[in-house]
Amino acid sequence: QKAEWEKLKNEATVTADGKHFDIAANIGTPDDLDGVIANGAEGIGLYRTEFLYMQSEELPTEDDQFEAYKTVLEGMKGKPVVVRTMDIGGDKHLSYLPLPEEMNPFLGYRAIRISLDRQEIFRTQLRALLRASAFGQLRIMFPMIGTLAEFRAAKKIFEEEKAKLVEKGVEVSDHIQLGMMMEVPAAAVLADQFAKEVDFFSIGTNDLIQYTMAADRGNEHVSYLYQPYNPSILRLVKHVIDSAHAEGKWAGMCGEAAGDNIMVPLLLGMGLDEYSMSATSVLRVRSLMKKMSTADLKELADRAVNESITNEDNKKLVESYINK
Numbered sequence: 001q002k003a004e005w006e007k008l009k010n011e012a013t014v015t016a017d018g019k020h021f022d023i024a025a026n027i028g029t030p031d032d033l034d035g036v037i038a039n040g041a042e043g044i045g046l047y048r049t050e051f052l053y054m055q056s057e058e059l060p061t062e063d064d065q066f067e068a069y070k071t072v073l074e075g076m077k078g079k080p081v082v083v084r085t086m087d088i089g090g091d092k093h094l095s096y097l098p099l100p101e102e103m104n105p106f107l108g109y110r111a112i113r114i115s116l117d118r119q120e121i122f123r124t125q126l127r128a129l130l131r132a133s134a135f136g137q138l139r140i141m142f143p144m145i146g147t148l149a150e151f152r153a154a155k156k157i158f159e160e161e162k163a164k165l166v167e168k169g170v171e172v173s174d175h176i177q178l179g180m181m182m183e184v185p186a187a188a189v190l191a192d193q194f195a196k197e198v199d200f201f202s203i204g205t206n207d208l209i210q211y212t213m214a215a216d217r218g219n220e221h222v223s224y225l226y227q228p229y230n231p232s233i234l235r236l237v238k239h240v241i242d243s244a245h246a247e248g249k250w251a252g253m254c255g256e257a258a259g260d261n262i263m264v265p266l267l268l269g270m271g272l273d274e275y276s277m278s279a280t281s282v283l284r285v286r287s288l289m290k291k292m293s294t295a296d297l298k299e300l301a302d303r304a305v306n307e308s309i310t311n312e313d314n315k316k317l318v319e320s321y322i323n324k
């Protein structure tokens, strides 16, 4: 099987009925690029920049960050690279940036909430990204956006830093797409409103499932509630995709579910545009998609979203389709 997959390395991802979808890879550091290229990913759908901060003894400087982002953008040779601004907090801590003790860290001071509060850290990261944008196709997204006010505030800061650099004569791309992670249920419910203001959505199922099901993604005692195919999750996902498309925007997914054999047929049926996963999953999913026909899957996804009641129902629905 591995040998079969290997042959797909330099192929585009096209379904049996000729539809093209993008399979991108998730990375944590520039060192992960080799794996991305070796597995023929069509871009990077999630660069988790918090590792840059976690591997350092102090806040990474603008220049350190610029070098890392430039390496990734150049390495991808013009293919899209979605960089997520830092997602610290939750379970990710920095020794040099003491965060408050919290009762519920995953519901607390995390990601964009820190960035909008500690703006000097955020502005430094955005400047490094803006400078690197001259070296490839950069897209930026913000993690844990829950309200439009947060997205607008982040975008405003981005525009301010961009204007300052342009003023100084620094070369900056004029085609940087600005998007957001869809991982907070409040935002997913209002996706139709957000879609008017963003360039794209990337659905973070790891958190979206945790917050929608109110079940800690790492707690074994409640892991039975961690249900990717639960119709509640699928309805949110479908609403996010439909809302993006209604405004002419694209929607991707960068949570684990994007590379899941049961989820992929459902996502194809819902018309998800981009699938971002660990590099080692890219060829398996490309091979799976090549066998699928989106026309059939649309009906399958409609049933999963509208008729099924449980996670198990949907797992069986897809399995019986695949084994047909």
Ligand code: PEP
Residues within 6 Å of the ligand: 046, 048, 087, 183, 203, 204, 205, 206, 207, 208, 254, 255, 256
């Ligand atoms: C997610 O929440 O699905 C996601 C991709 O982000 P992270 O796993 O880094 O929280």
Ligand code: MG
Residues within 6 Å of the ligand: 143, 183, 204, 206, 207
């Ligand atoms: Mg997340």
